[in-house]
Amino acid sequence: MEHLIEGVMTTAMEQLKEMVDVNTIIGDPVETADGSTIMTVSRVRFGYAAGGSDYQTSYEAAPELPFGGGSGGGVSITPVAFLIVGKDGIRLHHMNEGAHLLEKLMDMAPDAVSRISDVFRQEESY
Template identity: 55%
Template sequence: MADHPIQGLMNTAMNNLQQMIDVNTIIGDPIETPDGGVILTVSKVGFGFAAGGSEFGGDNKNSKLPFGGGSGGGVSITPIAFLIVNSKEVKMLHLDENTHLIDKVIEMAPQAVQKIQDMFKKKDNEDANMQPTTIM
């Protein structure tokens, strides 16, 4: 059974999109720094796909019909951050600081926990140092 022309258009468009988008598009190729660190680009990738066609029936069903069709696709690649890895730390450097509130909260969580623990230790020390008073 022969493939329908629309199927051929869709397969061609999808194969071309698949060749354009791979893991190196989203997480870029690593760039090594002189100090032994690595920098990776992180990108937001969006793509769309559309296909359409037409088929005009005639009296003769065995004819090729005056078929008309089309397909297309689009890709948008926007860098959003750099992932910096070195011997001391792993850090995410966002290009748009306003859109990554959750990441900031996660990054600040260990510091917040440490401050809360310090507050409890300070309170425990104050309680231990208090002298009982007697009323006469």
């Protein structure tokens, strides 16, 4: 037999699940006039708590102990970056003023691959 707290928890978790999906973390793509596509990248945090108790009563006609309970949750969604897909490749523009490490690595990757290719070509020509 299912306890009443299970129904309370299931309802709250279903509501949280509806609020947070993959489109919450990576936003829907937006195409710009120059043909680039921009998507937001967000940080999602959520918390959840539930509790309840059966309690005794002096009412003798009650077949079971009465139940009191509740649950609650919260969601925080914070945009942290924009993913820009354009003619020049893919860039990650972080919302913080300073350059983010991942953004630097993504910007450096094409140049690094080109340099490594040049090294291998030079070795083959010897």
